[in-house]
Amino acid sequence: MTAALPPALQQAVERLLAFLAQDGCTDAEFDALACQLFELQYTHDEPYRRFCQRRGMTPRRVTGWRDIPPVPISAFKDATLSCVPPADCERVFMTSGTTRGDVKGRNHHPTIAVWDRSMQQHFARRFMHGAARLPMLLLFPDERELPNSSLARYLSLAARTWGGEGSRSYVDARGLDVDGVCRALEAAVARGQAVALLGASYSFVHLLDALQAQGREFVLPPGSRILDTGGYKRQAREVPLDVFYDDLVRGFGVPRERCINMYGMTELSSQFYDDGNARVPSVKSGPHWVRTRVLDPLTGRDMPPRERGVLAHCDLANFNSATAILTEDVGIAVERGFLLLGRAEGAEAKGCSLAVQEFLEAARA
Structure with missing residues (x-):
């Protein structure tokens, strides 16, 4: 059982849950809550406070979300970023550890209620599109198998909230149950019932390879949809985006x-979606409680529109660790969102590494 939240944190959770339930917000409302959460993190999250002090940013100087120093994403591997002791957290999500071996980043959640509300609010609008329920075939382990995986939580929560009869995971310790997926798809086609396939991008690659080897293809009923996420992470062959989505069309x-x-x-505690992949790269965007910048990682300055830089996200739902995150993903700002172009390389990667070094020097001072 997790400990009761400190009063300041409990108040922040209540404000956040109400904010997430709103139908949008003004820039002023976003800035006001961002500043409140920054003050909370500055006060209770010691490694982050030291980093901000090194940047010369205090609650008195931060007047809006763009002033908040973004934490380099690799810092989650090297420091405990949390306003409460980790032992008092309801859930701790860990990264896969693919970039630095067994070193895993950790994001601590004193209560999972905010994370869940963030996921549900945005998923309903961007994926369900008004549908009440759909049979959901998950190409990823259930959260009971991977309790520290945010993706496992995400997919399991989707199935519990919107999944129709027969929704379940088709991946376990033995691997992907290709035959089980095929039987479920055959049943959906026979009934004329729309179905949803959701999972890691590399799981779709494995499934498509298996279908091709068997000479099988499906034409799923109208209203069926697919959600992929996460890229390949060295677990499948690399597939160009256009080829990948053409293969999904052909296979399903x-x-x-x-x-x-x-x-x-x-x-982070929120997700970004596109509106389909008729063209790639597709425009990604987040909910009203998230803002995104495209930065020069060496200077921290915003890049002009249509010029590539490193993505930095301010996610108010990430209230306990750090709302502002400097990723290692490259993108460009466009109307209504951003284009995700891949991982940082060359000068961009060097800039990200210098940002990590700066954080570690401050946190250990």
């Missing part, structure tokens, strides 16, 4: 407009 008969990509990460 779902139009590219109904093939949604979700962009998320353990170090």
